[in-house]
Amino acid sequence: MTEAGGSAGPIGAADARYAPGTPCWVSLMAHGLTGTQEFYAELFGWEFRPGPPQLGPYVRALLDGQEVAGIGQLSPDRHLPVAWTPYFASDDVDRTAETVRLCGGTIGVGPLDASDAGRLAIGSDPSGAVFGVWQGAAHVGTTLTGVPGTPAWNELTTYEAASVRKFYETVFGFEDTVSSADFDYVTLRVAGHPVAGIHGVGTELPRDRGPHWTTYFEVADTDAALALVAALGGRVLEPARDSGHGRVATVADPEGACFSLIQGPR
CATH class of the missing domain: 3.10.180.10 (2,3-Dihydroxybiphenyl 1,2-Dioxygenase, domain 1)
Incomplete structure (x- = not known):
């Protein structure tokens, strides 16, 4: 995961439009x-x-x-x-x-x-x-970002980032995609802003899920949110851990829909 990037336009403005690919x-x-x-x-x-x-x-x-x-x-x-x-x-x-x-x-x-x-x-x-x-048209998309309870990032987990990178570049016109030197990760960018990521994990990809997109939602306190998820009937799939981008965890709602939680660095 890398830093989240929102719309290329002013989110919340009545005439805001997301740049293609965002x-x-x-x-x-x-x-x-x-x-x-x-x-x-x-x-x-x-x-x-x-x-x-x-x-x-x-x-x-x-x-x-x-x-x-x-x-x-x-x-x-x-x-x-x-x-x-x-x-x-x-x-x-x-x-x-x-x-x-x-x-x-x-x-x-x-x-x-x-x-x-x-x-x-x-x-x-x-x-x-x-x-x-x-x-x-009348609905441009998400009109609020950057606060707890809003989408913060989207990340594709797949076998190998390079194998699908060209697909997304061609379909959505991503430019200046950046590969990580440390592990198999590609950051997709629009107008210089990071908007999504592709993470290749090889054989570590869960067999019961296959390649999939994960949405990260911002929270004020990851550990408190995990306790609430469990109390509400959800499951903790990956416990909270500190990263360079904040405190992250992966959970599932009561029906099994997976998503991640992220508390920004303090």
Whole structure:
């Protein structure tokens, strides 16, 4: 993980738009919408409002009145993994979806309109990691960052960073990507700002998950948040540890959706 980078524009401004390639939204598809809302409301202090009806049962999570994430409900007949999915901004989701296909990825959902909010697609890279593409209209994406309860970073865990680096560079136009000299890590940048990372872990990749994106949420106190996760029925997957970027831990909500917590350095 490296330092988090937000939108290239002023988040929260009415006319703000995320630069193409920037993670602009995170969304969770769960089986039990009510129970999932209760978990994240207690953990992050989120409140909720209904989202676009085209997405089925779906709510947007708000913090201090600002939209920070989305949670939808899977239909009972769809036995899909429960997971957080990052969405990358695009000026033309149809063109981006076609580039995904041409570069060896797949598009599983869309492109489709989400009312007047925008247009989306959900796909996967050649290794199978799932991500979304968002072309904002009335809804530009996350409008609050940098405070506890908001997305702070998105990171792809895969077999080898170099094997998918070119895919993301071509699809989203990342420039000046930077490889770490210490371990297999690539930082994706937009307009000079770090926006996401790719971490190659080889055989250490969990067999039951495969390549996957992980969203980091900022918290005021990682250890206190871990205790709350456990009390609310979640699980601690990787205990808190200190890193150069803060105190980090990985957890799962009661349905098994994995995400990470990060408390910035003091």
